[in-house]
Amino acid sequence: MTAFRVPLVIRGEVIEGDEVEFGGRDPATRFRGPDVARHLDRLPLSPPSAIADLHTISFDEMLDYLVELGERLNFASNRHLQEALELTSRTSGLGRPILEAVYGNLGKVFNRSEMREMADVLIGIPFLEGWVCTRCEGPSSSHVRAFGARSLHVIAGNVPTISAITVLRNAITRSDMIVKTPSNDPLTMIAIARTMIDMAPDHPLTRHVSVGYWKGGDERIERRLYQPANVEKIIAWGGLASVQHISKYLQPGIDLITLDPKLSATIIGAEAFADEAAMRECARRAALDVGVNNQQACLNARVIHVHTGTDAAGLAKANRFGELLFAAIQQLPATLSNAVPALDPELAEEVEGLRYAAGLYRTFGGDGRGGVVVSQGDEPVEFSPLLSGRVANVVPIDSLDTAIGAVTSWTQTIGLYPDRLMHDLRDRLAFQGAQRLVTLGCATRRTIAGPQDGIEVLRRMCKWILNEVHEDDPTAIWQDRAELAATAS
Amino acid sequence: MPDVSADHPEDLIELAQTDIYAIPLADQHAFQLAALRRRFDDLVTRIPVLRQLAQEQGITRIDAIADVAPLLVPHSALKSYPMSFLERSRFDRLTQWLDGFTTYDLSAIDARGCDSIDDWLDLLDAQTPIRVMHSTGTSGKLSFLPRGLPEMHKMVTGQRRQFDHYRDERPLLGVPMEQAPVIYTQYRHGGMAQHRLLPFLRDEVFGGDEDMILATNPTRFSADVASISGRLRVAESRGEAGMLNIAPKLIARRAAFLADQARSGEYLDAFFDRITSRWQGRTVSVMGHVPSLYTLAVEAEKRGLSNLFAPDSFVAAGGGMKGHDLPDDWRAKVDRMLGGAPLVEGYGMTEIVAASRECGGGHYHVPAWHVPFLLDPATGTPLPRTGTGKGRYGAIDLNAQTYWAAFLTGDEVTLHWGDTETCPCGRIGPFLEKSIRRYTEKEGGDDKITCAGAPGAHDRALDFITRSAGGEGVTA
Numbered sequence: 001m002t003a004f005r006v007p008l009v010i011r012g013e014v015i016e017g018d019e020v021e022f023g024g025r026d027p028a029t030r031f032r033g034p035d036v037a038r039h040l041d042r043l044p045l046s047p048p049s050a051i052a053d054l055h056t057i058s059f060d061e062m063l064d065y066l067v068e069l070g071e072r073l074n075f076a077s078n079r080h081l082q083e084a085l086e087l088t089s090r091t092s093g094l095g096r097p098i099l100e101a102v103y104g105n106l107g108k109v110f111n112r113s114e115m116r117e118m119a120d121v122l123i124g125i126p127f128l129e130g131w132v133c134t135r136c137e138g139p140s141s142s143h144v145r146a147f148g149a150r151s152l153h154v155i156a157g158n159v160p161t162i163s164a165i166t167v168l169r170n171a172i173t174r175s176d177m178i179v180k181t182p183s184n185d186p187l188t189m190i191a192i193a194r195t196m197i198d199m200a201p202d203h204p205l206t207r208h209v210s211v212g213y214w215k216g217g218d219e220r221i222e223r224r225l226y227q228p229a230n231v232e233k234i235i236a237w238g239g240l241a242s243v244q245h246i247s248k249y250l251q252p253g254i255d256l257i258t259l260d261p262k263l264s265a266t267i268i269g270a271e272a273f274a275d276e277a278a279m280r281e282c283a284r285r286a287a288l289d290v291g292v293n294n295q296q297a298c299l300n301a302r303v304i305h306v307h308t309g310t311d312a313a314g315l316a317k318a319n320r321f322g323e324l325l326f327a328a329i330q331q332l333p334a335t336l337s338n339a340v341p342a343l344d345p346e347l348a349e350e351v352e353g354l355r356y357a358a359g360l361y362r363t364f365g366g367d368g369r370g371g372v373v374v375s376q377g378d379e380p381v382e383f384s385p386l387l388s389g390r391v392a393n394v395v396p397i398d399s400l401d402t403a404i405g406a407v408t409s410w411t412q413t414i415g416l417y418p419d420r421l422m423h424d425l426r427d428r429l430a431f432q433g434a435q436r437l438v439t440l441g442c443a444t445r446r447t448i449a450g451p452q453d454g455i456e457v458l459r460r461m462c463k464w465i466l467n468e469v470h471e472d473d474p475t476a477i478w479q480d481r482a483e484l485a486a487t488a489s
Numbered sequence: 490m491p492d493v494s495a496d497h498p499e500d501l502i503e504l505a506q507t508d509i510y511a512i513p514l515a516d517q518h519a520f521q522l523a524a525l526r527r528r529f530d531d532l533v534t535r536i537p538v539l540r541q542l543a544q545e546q547g548i549t550r551i552d553a554i555a556d557v558a559p560l561l562v563p564h565s566a567l568k569s570y571p572m573s574f575l576e577r578s579r580f581d582r583l584t585q586w587l588d589g590f591t592t593y594d595l596s597a598i599d600a601r602g603c604d605s606i607d608d609w610l611d612l613l614d615a616q617t618p619i620r621v622m623h624s625t626g627t628s629g630k631l632s633f634l635p636r637g638l639p640e641m642h643k644m645v646t647g648q649r650r651q652f653d654h655y656r657d658e659r660p661l662l663g664v665p666m667e668q669a670p671v672i673y674t675q676y677r678h679g680g681m682a683q684h685r686l687l688p689f690l691r692d693e694v695f696g697g698d699e700d701m702i703l704a705t706n707p708t709r710f711s712a713d714v715a716s717i718s719g720r721l722r723v724a725e726s727r728g729e730a731g732m733l734n735i736a737p738k739l740i741a742r743r744a745a746f747l748a749d750q751a752r753s754g755e756y757l758d759a760f761f762d763r764i765t766s767r768w769q770g771r772t773v774s775v776m777g778h779v780p781s782l783y784t785l786a787v788e789a790e791k792r793g794l795s796n797l798f799a800p801d802s803f804v805a806a807g808g809g810m811k812g813h814d815l816p817d818d819w820r821a822k823v824d825r826m827l828g829g830a831p832l833v834e835g836y837g838m839t840e841i842v843a844a845s846r847e848c849g850g851g852h853y854h855v856p857a858w859h860v861p862f863l864l865d866p867a868t869g870t871p872l873p874r875t876g877t878g879k880g881r882y883g884a885i886d887l888n889a890q891t892y893w894a895a896f897l898t899g900d901e902v903t904l905h906w907g908d909t910e911t912c913p914c915g916r917i918g919p920f921l922e923k924s925i926r927r928y929t930e931k932e933g934g935d936d937k938i939t940c941a942g943a944p945g946a947h948d949r950a951l952d953f954i955t956r957s958a959g960g961e962g963v964t965a
């Protein structure tokens with residue numbers, strides 16, 4: 001019998017009992033919860049117009065609610081979050097010290113000025129508060145308002161913060177949401193929903209959040225739920241793993257927003273290798289991009305292109321940089337990054353194999369501490385998509401074009417050094433497919449008041465309603481108009 | 490202990506099953522230690538990879554079987570060359586790399602003229618005693634094992650020995666091996682382990698009679714196509730940029746392969762004709778695995794064919810159903826096609842000359858020429874060689890004299906060392922439970938969602954999109 005219980009939350013009500021078992025093969029990560037199929041009739045918002053109550057709240061009232069929620073998401077006193085940590089510390093690739101720090105900072109997502117900035121930059125608060133005149137030309141005017149939608153979120157579980165961001169996005173867009181949680185973190189979103197219920201059980205923002213776990217692809221649930229009559233927007237993290245189930249049910253009336261899995265890279269210019277001090281500073285910056293949150297996120301650096309050249313002198317610099325990078329990774333504070341008991345087995349096997357490639361690669365570390373594989377030529381290792389657990393691949397290049405050519409639409413973030421490169425390269429990197437360019441060392445500091453993966457997620461989550469007013473007379477085209485006027489008088 | 494010298498451990502596989510599994514455990518261990526010493530001393534100076542590994546580990550001699558554990562080589566070593574060797578046709582460099590794994594001197598082989606992997610394999614076949622065996626890498630990178638002619642002959646012996654009668658167990662094959670044609674559910678030719686075995690079976694078992702080998706496709710399984718398919722999948726997922734690394738000539742070959750694939754129905758017609766005209770209802774030996782048997786069963790059904798073979802035929806079904814997604818009725822369809830012969834599961838790997846077949850007690854037994862190791866999956870530390878343990882499996886094949894056949898798998902196994910418990914079948918020695926799985930099968934089921942990832946997922950995405958579009962079409 002497993003210890004973890006994951007209730008179902010439907011519109012302010014916590015549903016327990018009648019439980020079935022879920023999760024992976026490891027008994028330590030299994031959990032029990034109600035069968036969502038038995039509660040399916042209550043899950044969608046019905047009737048759709050019941051979303052109206054969210055639109056009567058002012059933006060400031062909404063911020064008041066969210067700020068208070070942030071305060072209550074205080075890890076030291078919030079038992080729901082404490083329970084969630086117990087489970088995620090078993091399922092997550094983040095070590096416990098990192099998770100404690102992540103949960104400790106969860107409430108900070110609901111910072112008033114940042115939330116205001118996010119809503120204003122990404123949507124424009126007036127559009128959320130009411131109708132905005134967007135065009136006024138003679139007798140004609142257009143008015144636009146962003147309305148909430150009935151949405152369903154399939155969220156990722158590699159970092160608990162995703163749950164808090166999802167709550168925030170749903171509130172700001174005044175949407176109704178059903179969250180399907182992942183097996184690697186079924187409890188964090190439940191913990192936040194329960195905190196909302198403890199705080200304000202009848203508040204519209206509380207009552208427009210439902211959270212449940214079912215195994216992705218469960219047709220009993222998904223066939224009935226993924227219908228335009230029930231949801232208008234599906235926001236799916238995780239790419240194919242989640243989308244392949246959903247796409248069966250796509251039809252006009254359902255807007256699918258996919259936040260696909262991504263990988264990130266680094267390009268370091270020749271300046272960094274001018275002397276030992278510069279190299280050391282860049283190694284520390286790169287260590288942050290690689291190591292924060294144990295390289296579990298899409299924005300962590302994996303392949304690091306270094307503009308050292310590939311001649312003997314260049315390789316010597318690249319190898320020295322690799323050594324410094326590995327050392328810097330080891331020195332990251334435990335709340336940001338830590339050694340793991342073992343690397344992912346598939347990655348470990350690939351790294352082990354490199355020892356047999358006679359001088360084609362140089363490896364520093366390469367175990368639970370992480371590692372740095374320095375290619376002795378301008379090619380990354382083929383298994384670079386597997387890099388995780390603080391393992392980076394340093395690739396020396398003769399020309400920045402090589403690094404630019406390696407960028408694809410699956411490259412999310414590129415850390416750059418020095419900043420000068422940003423101005424020289426950013427358009428080209430964007431043409432190649434990159435979605436975010438950032439100063440080296442700051443890849444993991446993403447602002448939430450910006451686009452994600454090349455998408456304006458918040459704008460797409462809204463329904464954009466147009467109201468046109470024309471004060472001139474469209475029937476003026478009829479010739480008899482003057483006669484009619486005469487007759488009338 | 491039978492009269493086999495530890496100086497020639499490759500002779501052990503010649504023993505009948507009844508004899509090899511009757512060797513007392515203490516004798517097995519003594520033989521294995523002596524044989525390991527002999528192999529290590531002989532090969533450490535002749536195989537660069539082993540020499541380097543031994544130096545790194547500070548190992549100069551073998552005093553106990555467990556001393557060999559740090560010398561186990563991971564599978565990934567066999568594909569540790571850079572992909573650009575294939576992409577840029579650097580077969581000279583690939584030859585140098587391969588030279589590190591074999592006792593044969595490849596320094597005089599001039600592979601600069603090769604423009605494809607198939608060419609390169611042909612060159613090595615023609616000019617060396619090596620018969621390279623390759624894998625199919627999903628990313629397009631193939632692993633290469635340099636098996637020599639001495640081990641090729643041992644593969645034939647391994648095939649022969651699996652049909653030995655063991656006590657009161659039902660024989661795996663109802664007639665002498667020489668009388669049962671090989672039904673092969675793949676391409677007749679190619680460079681993978683079974684392709685390599687077929688000509689040796691033909692010559693050493695069937696007196697050179699090609700009619701005794703019936704393959705579903707008479708053509709060659711091209712290593713280049715295997716590699717390009719994988720590389721294209723990755724390249725397509727990356728857009729144009731990745732495509733540029735593949736020479737147009739090779740893309741053209743893939744088109745030829747697809748054209749050949751279009752003839753597969755014709756080939757199957759001919760295959761079934763050969764069976765019905767000569768072998769219907771007779772005893773055969775089927776080399777297959779569950780997915781290919783199922784595909785074949787569907788094709789047989791389309792043609793109104795059933796009960797193709799005698800119930801005392803041998804049907805190798807690979808590792809069973811593990812990891813395959815087949816319709817619920819797959820077994821009924823396969824049984825209907827075969828006509829009552831049981832499916833026999835086995836555990837083996839390219840690096841070991843013969844697979845272990847499931848015994849009457851439901852286990853895979855490890856013959857004395859195959860020395861097992863069990864390692865802690867996280868630390869790589871050898872686990873105690875007694876009782877029952879669960880861990881990462883490693884093995885040394887004592888048959889190998891031209892390469893260092895000490896490999897570390899990615900498999901999690903439960904191994905009984907045979908000292909505290911014995912299998913009800915009566916075989917002496919270590920045995921494996923059938924619950925073998927890859928460590929890479931992810932924990933936590935298939936519902937873990939993460940924001941980090943890429944090409945691997947894109948491969949699946951492309952497969953998925955192709956399937957959704959309802960077409961087989963490849964947009965090259």
